[in-house]
Amino acid sequence: MPSPLFQPLTDQQFHDFATLITSHLGIQLPPSKKIMLSARISRRACELGFTDVSQYHAWFFSHPSITKQELPNLFNYVTTNKTFFLREPSHFDFLVQNFLPSWINNHPNSTLHLWSAGCSTGEEPYSLAMVLAASQANHNFNFSILATDISTRTLQKAKLATYDQNQISQLPPLWRRKFLIPLTTTNGTTYKIHPQIQNKVRLASLNLLSPNYGLPHKFHVIFLRNVLIYFNQDTQHLILLKILNYLHLDGLLFIGLSESIKGLPLHLTEIAPSIYKKTQNH
Numbered sequence: 001m002p003s004p005l006f007q008p009l010t011d012q013q014f015h016d017f018a019t020l021i022t023s024h025l026g027i028q029l030p031p032s033k034k035i036m037l038s039a040r041i042s043r044r045a046c047e048l049g050f051t052d053v054s055q056y057h058a059w060f061f062s063h064p065s066i067t068k069q070e071l072p073n074l075f076n077y078v079t080t081n082k083t084f085f086l087r088e089p090s091h092f093d094f095l096v097q098n099f100l101p102s103w104i105n106n107h108p109n110s111t112l113h114l115w116s117a118g119c120s121t122g123e124e125p126y127s128l129a130m131v132l133a134a135s136q137a138n139h140n141f142n143f144s145i146l147a148t149d150i151s152t153r154t155l156q157k158a159k160l161a162t163y164d165q166n167q168i169s170q171l172p173p174l175w176r177r178k179f180l181i182p183l184t185t186t187n188g189t190t191y192k193i194h195p196q197i198q199n200k201v202r203l204a205s206l207n208l209l210s211p212n213y214g215l216p217h218k219f220h221v222i223f224l225r226n227v228l229i230y231f232n233q234d235t236q237h238l239i240l241l242k243i244l245n246y247l248h249l250d251g252l253l254f255i256g257l258s259e260s261i262k263g264l265p266l267h268l269t270e271i272a273p274s275i276y277k278k279t280q281n282h
């Protein structure tokens, strides 16, 4: 919802912010996004006490040190962070039913390493942790999940690992009892992810556009879902090449069901809708 101070950016102001955001994050902002960006930036301007977005724009670009310091806050407002538990359930089913049994056979006594890239407020990595923790009843294996995002605000929420009734409604009742701790607050009950699940997820800030990710190891499974959609094809290709360096051979890449990477020259084979196997090193 637009803030009470909502006022559209001028074309020049829009161009200034859009250019900066595309160069830092890769996110494409065509002119059709002007009202959306104006509304989001208005919220930030309002939070800082400015009377309109023009004041915020003038302040933001007044000195390189101000721009640098304010950038992470701007990113918090301009990224789209929609997510929910067990989103696109066919992916979790495939992971547990098709991938996991053979992976365990081929990797006895190993740790399954997963990466949720663009993890937003944590529902995706915690869903993975719950699905895998539930599978440990039938299979003997260990796992660990890295969850990264550019937005510091979403990472803080993921770290808090506390969700409301509405947010947890996607989870099966058994899992709610097993993996969540109800907390009574003045606003009602909230649900905290059980430490057994939370401890499986390591959260970190990472810009997928940065030249070097500096991650300590490769992964067997990478979830990169509903992130590529914000980039143009060249940026998608660039990011995928970097990400795939971190995927083991025969490892799986999951993208969002509404996303497409068809036509990009990558050594991947689609084995189920929006699930790809790495078939060769690049």
Ligand SMILES: C[S@@+](CC[C@H](N)C(=O)[O-])C[C@H]1O[C@@H](n2cnc3c(N)ncnc32)[C@H](O)[C@@H]1O
Pocket (backbone or CB within 6 Å): 024, 025, 026, 027, 079, 080, 081, 082, 083, 084, 087, 117, 118, 119, 120, 121, 124, 148, 149, 150, 151, 154, 206, 207, 208, 209, 224, 225, 226, 227, 230, 256
């Ligand atoms: C729509 S959410 C997807 C969340 C989750 N993967 C899912 O499918 O439910 C997209 C996330 O990508 C993050 N993102 C956008 N650009 C990014 C970048 N350049 N580097 C890292 N994360 C980015 C956003 O902050 C946002 O949290």
